[in-house]
Amino acid sequence: MKMLKHVYPNRHRMSEDDYAEIDAPNTEHLNGPNGIAINIAEIRTQQDLLDxxxxxxGGDILVVYLEGEKSALSSSHIMDELRNTVEEVGGDIVQKGEDQLIVTPQTVQINRNKIGGE
Structure with missing residues (x-):
């Protein structure tokens, strides 16, 4: 996957080979024209931001890991650009922790009520 670069906010670079396959039901049916995918992104360059x-x-969900000092772009610049895009598409955006954003298209709202962990 083009955007699948980093699932955990560790400081070392991971590859697709670093992911463990979880025994899950067949997901081939999810590749239809109405399916929404969740994409994982590290944004370090302007091209990463454009992608x-x-x-x-394209109507998919995005989980973004902000790379801080490893990035040529500032976190505030990335957040501003994604916030503007969210406004254009009518989506939603939240920041989780210091280095993670969850960004959705118009068809998906992010619920701000936390489940558990009281």
Whole structure:
């Protein structure tokens, strides 16, 4: 997957080989024209940001890991750009922790009520 680069916010670079396959039901049916995918992104360059915005324009969900000092772009610049894109597509955006954003298209709202962990 193009955007599948980093699932955990560890500081070392991971590859697709670092992911463990979880025994899950057959998901081939999810590749239809109405399916929404969740994409994982590390945004370090302007091209990474453009690719992430394309995911939102395409109607998919985006989980973004902000790379801080490893990035050529500031976190505030990335957040501003994604916030503007969310406004354009009518989606939603939240920041989780210091280095993670969850961004959705118009068809998906992010519930801000936390489940558990009281």
């Amino acid at each position: 992430a915005k394309d995911v939102l324009y």
